[in-house]
Amino acid sequence: MNNINQILFPYVVQAVSKTFSVELTEQSIQFQDTRKEFEGDTTLVVFPITKFVKQGPEQLGNAIGDYLVQHCSVVKEYNVVKGFLNLVIEDTYWLDAFQTMLKVQHWGREEENSRPRIMVEYSSPNTNKPLHLGHLRNNFLGYSVAEILKAAGHKVTKVQIINDRGIHICKSMYAWQASGKNDTPESTGLKGDKLVGQYYVAFDQQYKAEIAELIQNGMTKEEAESNAPSMLAAQDMLRKWEDGDEAVTKLWKMMNQWVYAGFDVTYRNMGVDFDKLYFESETYLKGKEEVEKGLSKGVFFKKDDGSTWIDLTNEGLDEKAVLRKDGTAMYITQDIGTAILRFEDFPDTAAQIYTVGNEQEYHFKVLFKILSKLGWSQSDACHHLSYGMVELPEGKMKSREGTVVDADDLMDSMKDESKLMAEEQGKLDGLTTEEKDLTYHKIGMAALKYFLLRVDPKKNMMFNPQESIDFNGNTGPFIQYGYVRTQAILRKANWNKGGDMVLNGEVKMGGEERNLIKLLFAYPQFLSEAVKKYDPSVMAAFAYELTKAFNVFYQHCNILREENVDIKTFRLNLTSLTGQCIQSSMSLLGIQMPEKM
RNA sequence: GGCUCCGUAGUUCAAUGGAUAGAAUAAGCGUUUCCUAAACGUUUGAUAUGGGUUCGAUUCCCGUCGGAGCUACCA
Incomplete structure (x- = not known):
């Protein structure tokens, strides 16, 4: 629920209570964004309330709308379409919101280290094979989720287990x-x-x-x-x-x-890093120890042949072996060891996030159950960040058939392509060779990262090496281009970040400006949804919507050419904040912004 | 066999049980004497299938068809 809806909520309760003498439950009050074909900023869905009040949806909507316009100062007017009460919010509300955003240091982000530590594991490749497309999805996802958690105020430790x-x-x-x-x-x-x-x-x-x-x-x-x-x-x-x-x-x-x-x-090259590495060669013995301990506590049991097991049939899972009959460690044994070692290394860890493909969902169910039975209550908050496969047109990647898309090759070809395009456009003239090279890299990686992160992580996705990666439309470079526009304008205006924002009440907003402010104001809601779902695609969608809204604003409103100083200042501030938020939200995907392109 | 996930425009992706199912791309048409046209505007086009629950279903439940994965003393 966003801020405006929080403000409206009690008024809706009052409206129904005063007019119909009925007390509403929280669930019956549902807001949603107003569809763009209707007039309004936010919409109350009236249907659920009709269960409490014996009135037709339209009648009821009108009654509530009347009350809100009279009693709630931010509500300017309303209209009712079927069972939907569309509310128009006063411009002053949005202008106030805009002022608030400008004053905040990093609008949209929570205070650093204000929430507990979360450990994010990702990458963890097999050391026998070079990294491929699937690893790219893994690394970008893990890194991005770590950045998102950080932005939401968590302490974050990025780790990797090396299968050596x-x-x-x-x-x-x-x-x-x-x-x-x-x-x-x-x-x-x-x-x-x-x-x-x-x-x-x-x-x-x-x-x-x-x-x-x-x-x-x-x-x-x-x-x-x-x-x-x-x-x-x-x-x-x-x-x-x-x-x-x-x-x-x-x-x-x-x-x-x-x-x-x-x-x-x-x-x-990928732009990812780790705070601490764990080596399987060092943790598998720890796993064996922990299993021995658990054995004496009765968590595990030995079979006649000497192998060690845990019985999870009461949890709806099977029996699972944790040590071979010769006493050697298995895959899960070392995972137990690694997890416990991490809890001991960072005792303030509230949860561990494992970025691992969805084929291991069962494995992690078992692992979390075992940790819980061994007495690690943090395991309840642990999460398997499960993601789907990246498929090729010919199906799964198979090394035997030579259909593996190599990570290095792919990143190189992205860069080459962005170079080709940039040279064609010739807008980078004047930059040094190094600056150009860095720009090609940023653009190529933006295309690749955005492509892999804009999709719901849990779903399988299709990658066609010849056609998939685009530089136009809903892509990383499109968003970068929007950002570059904001910076070009600010450069020309000699704009100092944090420059004085002189807004007087005379500023009339157009729809384009209003939409932009509304979106910017929704940044925290997008972030908290991304955190809740461990889903970077939420931030990708936000950055894209924001950029589109800016492009529309840019197309329809003069900024530098605006003659009214107050309006010009207002628009420059809007441009500045938009640029800042594009950069900020894209950085949560691990995507960097060029200054020119 | 058992269990899990998935099926939406030609294609790649969206849609807390809510309005006329959104974008992008591809195809067609238009916008630059003016802040970067990697942009903006516009036209065409989709919920696999049969039931059920609901004021309302892409979403929840059951069946059918199709795809992927798990079900190792592999990792």
Whole structure:
């Protein structure tokens, strides 16, 4: 409910109480924004009230409207269409609201650190494969939700779990060693993650070939899969790694370094960062400990074969294994360890948000239940920020079929495209090469980030490499362009931010200005909805609506050419605040604004 | 088999149970002697299907059809 509706609420209650002697419940008073084809700023839906008052909707609407115009000073006039009471609010109300917004330091945002700490986990890629399109959605989402929570006043810690342990790492290590080539990122000129990824693929190919051969020699598929020499060698490596074998550990460290160095480049390009990293190689033992503790408390139980389980059948879930019969840790074991370690590292953490694909919804249900049974009450507030897949026209991305869209390549091509377009327009003449380059980057990333974030996170989305990313319409660059316009005007006016706002009552607002003020005033409502739903697309929609409203205003109202000084000042202030809010809301999506484009 | 999610213009996305289902793009037409036309205006075009609840259903419930995912001592 926005501010104006909060003001109106008691008057509506009064109106019904005084005219009909009926006390309304809170639920029966429903406001919504007035549709633009009708006159008004806000609309009371009358239907729910007809249940309490025996009157036709139109009659009732008129009665309430009359009362509001007489008793509530902000209501200027009203009209009733069917069961909808459209209320026109006085201009002075909006002008006052505008003044209030100008006085606030960062309009729309809450005071920093005024709300409890929330930990946001995102990214957490497999170290064997370079980052791809799906990771981009993950990273942009996680980063954006963290920024949104911050803007809403939360302390935020951005974390990532590095999956640097397990058989998959050993596969690449084995393949690298077996090739005997001693390739390094330096010797090949490849990014470290790309190089290691190649060896992971090489392993897979060799493994497949071995299986085929073994099957031909009479083995069943299952036998072949577990007896292929390369797999045996990788498993042997894993054992050695767990025993702390020096040579294996050294190789593991070296190859992990390569991957991280490669990822760092990609992260910098993406514009995301982390406050703290957790390494699976360091937390899985913690997980085992916590499971042992839970076992003695009776949270878990052992089966005859020695494996450890939890029974969640009473919670509507299944039994779930948490330790193998040989006592080794599983995926969920290390997640338990990591979660608890984080609660211990940051005792003021109210909740953890996990940005992980929706195929793991079951996993997180189980994890949160386990944490709760282990006595971590914060787990009730924990949230799996589940997002849908990014699909290609040919279906799912499959590395085997070469349909993986590489994150680095995609970001580069976005930048190239924005460069092409900018050069065609020639509006960046006069900037240095570095400035131009930065601008291309900002525009390309805006197109990509906005494309991935404007969609409801939980839904699968379609990405067509050839057609999807646009620079016109409902896109990042469109919004950037709106911002650039605001800045161009302010530059020409020699506008100092926070310059004196001299508004006298004579200022007559047009519909364009009014709409802009209404939207700006709604910023906090959009933000709180984005927080509630952990949904950046809410902010994307806000930035887009705001930019559209500004463009209409720009098209229809003179700003610099306005002769009346009061109106000109008013419009410059409006331009300034709009620019500020566009920048602010887009920064919540991790999108930066260029000064020119 | 069981469970979860999804199905909206040609296409990509919107819509706390509310008004004539919004945008963008594509296609057509128009706007620049004037603050950046990556803009603005305008025309055409959609709720998979059958029931139910409701004053009112894209939204909630049930069935059918279609798509995705989960249901590992994998991660």
